[in-house]
Amino acid sequence: MEKERHVLVVFPHPDDEAFGVSGTIATHVQNGTPVTYACLTLGEMGRNMGNPPFTNRENLPKIRKEELKAAAAALGIQDLRMLGYRDKTVEFEDDAKLAKAMLSLINEVNPSLIITFYPGYSVHPDHDATGAAVVRAVESLPAAARPKLHCVAFSNNCVEELGEADIVHNISAVAEKKLAAIQAHRSQTEQMFGDVTEKLKNQDPQMMVWINNERFWTYKFDK
Amino acid sequence: MEPIKDYRQVQEAINAFANQDVYIHLETTNGAYASHHDQTFFSAGAYIRNALVRYEIGKITGNDPYRVGLKINLGWIYAEGLTHFEVDEQNRLLLAGHDNKGKLAVALEISATPFE
Numbered sequence: 001m002e003k004e005r006h007v008l009v010v011f012p013h014p015d016d017e018a019f020g021v022s023g024t025i026a027t028h029v030q031n032g033t034p035v036t037y038a039c040l041t042l043g044e045m046g047r048n049m050g051n052p053p054f055t056n057r058e059n060l061p062k063i064r065k066e067e068l069k070a071a072a073a074a075l076g077i078q079d080l081r082m083l084g085y086r087d088k089t090v091e092f093e094d095d096a097k098l099a100k101a102m103l104s105l106i107n108e109v110n111p112s113l114i115i116t117f118y119p120g121y122s123v124h125p126d127h128d129a130t131g132a133a134v135v136r137a138v139e140s141l142p143a144a145a146r147p148k149l150h151c152v153a154f155s156n157n158c159v160e161e162l163g164e165a166d167i168v169h170n171i172s173a174v175a176e177k178k179l180a181a182i183q184a185h186r187s188q189t190e191q192m193f194g195d196v197t198e199k200l201k202n203q204d205p206q207m208m209v210w211i212n213n214e215r216f217w218t219y220k221f222d223k
Numbered sequence: 224m225e226p227i228k229d230y231r232q233v234q235e236a237i238n239a240f241a242n243q244d245v246y247i248h249l250e251t252t253n254g255a256y257a258s259h260h261d262q263t264f265f266s267a268g269a270y271i272r273n274a275l276v277r278y279e280i281g282k283i284t285g286n287d288p289y290r291v292g293l294k295i296n297l298g299w300i301y302a303e304g305l306t307h308f309e310v311d312e313q314n315r316l317l318l319a320g321h322d323n324k325g326k327l328a329v330a331l332e333i334s335a336t337p338f339e
Contacts, residue, residue, distance in 0.1 A: 045250075045255075045270075047254050047326040047327045048327075049319070049321055049326065049327050050325045051321065052325075053321060053325060056224050056309060056317050056319065057250075057317065057319065057327065057330045058315070058317060058332070058339075059311075088270070123259045124255045126255075155259070191325070
């Protein structure tokens with residue numbers, strides 16, 4: 001993995017970083033690169049309440065906020081920003097304002113690499129809207145001054161339309177940190193990935209490929 | 224939250240908010256990934272937070288899952304599929320419907336003060 005000056009990660013939900021990019025984040029941290037993680041919402045609209053319920057609609061964000069901090073700590077992220085938007089509403093915000101907020105973040109952090117979602121190929125409307133705002137912000141910079149932009153995509157049509165990911169990081173060296181980040185988001189992951197630990201212990205081949213490889217598409221600007 | 228076992232407990236809580244200004248949170252959801260995981264699935268949902276209303280009558284009916292309807296000043300609010308309830312530390316009535324995996328499918332909440 002190329003050494004960066006500063007990495008800026010922008011995602012809308014606590015746990016968006018866990019599955020797709022936490023190994024990449026941990027590797028950058030290990031390389032001594034500062035990582036800023038800007039998380040737009042607290043995942044207020046999460047649906048996992050448990051059976052029997054362990055929380056409710058009003059208390060879930062408090063739990064997810066603590067989980068986000070724990071995941072960031074597990075990955076060694078020093079600079080965690082919670083931007084105070086609301087889950088499922090990002091796409092309804094003023095587009096220009098949101099892009100401006102992203103631009104001021106970029107100007108302040110001055111990253112050499114930004115990681116976000118690929119707009120249009122990231123399934124959740126918040127993912128697409130976040131990626132689009134970051135793209136608009138980066139686009140407004142002169143081409144020579146733009147940081148690299150690596151996007152996560154996972155819509156059913158992403159490979160068909162974007163081609164295969166041009167960047168694949170094998171993160172097996174930091175897999176334990178990645179697992180710790182996934183587990184930090186207990187309220188979201190415990191049920192869905194209850195058997196992850198077991199499969200990892202047994203080195204389940206499919207699971208290992210999924211955990212160990214993180215895929216990115218370099219964003220292609222029109223101009 | 225507790226499963227709604229005795230609807231009268233919920234009815235009493237609903238009655239306590241009648242004929243005064245209250246803030247309503249109402250949502251239904253299949254989750255943002257429903258159509259991603261099953262492309263034949265038609266996903267729909269609705270959400271309103273902090274609607275300021277007044278109801279003259281509110282009622283819980285049904286038999287697990289339950290329905291709650293509120294007759295408000297100029298119309299109606301209702302939710303169906305409700306399985307759990309709680310009167311929280313801020314004295315708000317939280318009602319929710321959870322599927323058999325513990326995922327929230329519907330929520331109806333009533334508060335005398337705005338939700339955060």
